[in-house]
Amino acid sequence: MSQVYGLVPSEKVSRKSLQSENYAGGKLVAQDDLVLNRLKAHLGVFARAKESGVVSPDYTVLRPIGDISVKYCESLFKAPIYVGEFRRRTKGIVEGFWRLYTDDFYNVTALLPPREEQDQIVAYLRAQDAHIARFIKAKRELIKLLTEQKLRIIDHAVTRGLDPNVRLKPSGIEWLGEVPEHWEVKPLKRWVRINARTLSEKTDPDFEFRYVDIGSVKTGRLVKELEHIRFEAAPSRARRVLRRGDTIISTVRTYLRAIWYVDEDADDLIASTGFAVLTPGKGVEPEYLGYVIQSSSFVNRVTANSIGIAYPAIAETVLGRFLVALPSTVDEQQSIVAHIKSESTPLDDAITRAEEEIKLIREYRDRLIADVVTGQIDVRGWRPGPDDVASDEELAVLGDDETELREDELGDGGE
Structure with missing residues (x-):
């Protein structure tokens, strides 16, 4: 399970060491079940199962009772107020081995509006994600362009002086x-x-x-x-x-x-x-x-x-x-360093600004989700517009800069 990408089928994990050789003791999961990584509940690691399969014995598989939107619950349990509550209820001495046990999870009270409003909240948040994803994509493309310009400066200086x-x-x-x-x-x-x-x-x-x-x-x-x-x-x-x-x-x-x-x-x-x-x-x-x-x-x-x-x-x-x-002398090496820094400083500054803007829009998104799922923002009267639609592929940009899964995001505790 990835904090960014949710539940990921094992065949899509490039590291073979992160793939299970034996599924004995694993837990069956059905599509639209909610899966909790008990070792990372205090980080808000919940994910909706997009397909059926088998998950780690260290995960908790939760199936909705009654008319409950799992997509809504997925967002609700990642809100800071809930993450803080899960952190308070975890047990263990060392953080890497903290666990949120099922009974402790069941003792947490959930905010559940009527099903129609749950669906409205999910649709509204997805629409906002469409706009945020486009913003992040544009900033990443700018960073890539600026980085390429800086590398051209470096390449010439360290090969020709x-x-x-x-x-x-x-x-x-x-x-x-x-x-x-x-x-x-x-x-x-x-x-x-x-x-x-x-x-x-x-x-x-x-x-x-x-x-x-x-x-x-x-x-x-x-x-x-x-x-x-x-x-x-x-x-x-x-x-x-x-x-x-x-x-x-x-x-x-x-x-x-x-x-x-x-x-x-x-x-x-x-x-x-x-x-x-x-x-x-x-x-x-x-x-x-x-x-x-x-x-x-x-x-x-x-x-x-x-x-x-x-x-x-x-x-x-x-x-x-x-x-x-x-270069045969440190003096010449230092002169080249000074040249590179002088030429690339405006590029570095622009990259830093773009990265800070991405950070700020992510913080805004986290706050928005928390406010909407806890009823601080009323979206019952909201209606989608033509620009409020985005595919899953387009929304993938909301994850980390890398499309590759990081090794520390996977498994049930890691090394």
Whole structure:
């Protein structure tokens, strides 16, 4: 079950490790049943079953009694007032293993208007979603365009430098071509240390850190506020220790191009083992390395050498063998960094504004749903207009930036 996409048939999950090999003990679910993930009820993880099947034994399957709209209940139970109530009633010591037991769920009082009004609420919210989805889609397309413009600036600077008259030489790298003749070409592992620091299994259980998973990162930036989590409740993949000056690149689902340069002083940043952490060595300007790893030529080689179709990945040893061309002096690297930052700052500012607008419209949507399903906004007199219609495909944009399911959204607790 996904917090964003609801119940997802196992054949649509790309990670085989997230697919059950044995359905013994599973619970039967019929179309239009309401399914609760008991481990994530305090996050509002409820979903309407769009088809019949079998779900995890750790889920609770709820079937409506009488004339009740499951779509209405799905929205109702995700409202902040209900999520807070479910959180209050969960039991368990560690958050990752909190459970909302069925009897405790049954003790929560539900607001149920007449069926006709329930259907009106569902129709109204879907109509509003149509407008919100179009807004988000337009902002995402703008972000994509701005990101492409920034990458063109980076690509030229890290492959040709700043002197238009510089003499070039063959790099010996088929995918890179010629580079300035005074630049040095070495395997990446000669420029950096890979995965230099790892969180020990003996770490204090109460150690709290900010967790960087694959879904947190897009090319060159973080795309969501990092989750604070204690070591005791952390997934087993939360092990890569980050420091200022590191660059991380995803080695799983490499088509996502999740790359980030760590530009803050912190001792509480831990990344998933789905990343390779590159710590620059002597003679390498850290931020310049970050731009090189973001460049189209490098990323394209990573994706071309990844193994697997549904869940492509690349080994750190293969990554380390990639030849990389760098200016021979740190001074030149720093000059290129200053140029890139100067040229791309207006683009970065525009991307930040667009992301903030998406965040605000999502907050508005959450508030709107809560107000409508709890009767704060009366929609009984509302009538749909011609622009209030959207297909399920169009509404999918209301999910995360990635159409791919994040590994931490699935299963019944995870690692």
